[in-house]
Amino acid sequence: MTKQNVFNTKRLNIKALDTPLGSNELCQLVCILSDEVTEHLPPSFQGITTEHAAKTWLNEQVQSSQVYGLYLNEMAQLAGLLIIYVENHHAHIGYLFAKSHWGKGLATELLTGLIAYGKSQNDWHVINGGVSTENTASAHVLTKQGFVKTPSNSNDMLHFELTL
Template structure:
């Protein structure tokens, strides 16, 4: 799978992404805004484990954000279960040297459309930690609406933080197209 984003694109992960994955993911400015299951420090073994998982997904739900030269981030969806089976969580990260260029917004917008066009989900949501205003702006620019504040729900780096939930519905995405 390959979705163009101007000078960048969303594509399938490849085992050859290991070096750039370690290079860009091993950054506390990136990991501080992600869940603890995203390792920090990010080692070769973490990249190998992730790539083994991502390259063997069926259906494919995790993707690389890349330039023509290398991986510069990741984006993916996690389907929910039971009564939430028509909802999917979306998450993303981008190498710090590529922040502020509209890449995350473009990737989020395109994967949102891809998800609604290729799966039967009604709602896509994302969670953002308190203080991550850049990610909030990315979600807002991609048409997501803030729907909840989970007060002091996150424990990250020895602090309790609010967690903000943003979402977009299938019908709203059709309007944005």
């Protein structure tokens, strides 16, 4: 079964990961979920070092959230993930890219496309994002895209929101 594009950006195709992944994609997923990439993420994202563990992790994620693959246009390579959980008209987002794709503007490009996509969704009124206080790069990307820092009950997390 071919995965359908949800939306595209200049360099990315965003596709739902609701069908079984092949061995090549599972291998790419293991690389994306490296220790350095998942360092500031919840414990459930950490320690995934085999294709079997990646498959199990992905199956758990799709039970509670919408999970999308971020594929590079020119290579059709899985470069990252976008996870969305919608509740009460708030789309709670998380995204991550393989370390080899850091610093190339892909997160900014993804958020630009996501905001446009979100505006087309009748049930999205707000997009929320949370990042570790130590993840200054992601906090900067959210702020640059118009997200506003909101109060947080956590000392180690920053929360942001964008009203659509």
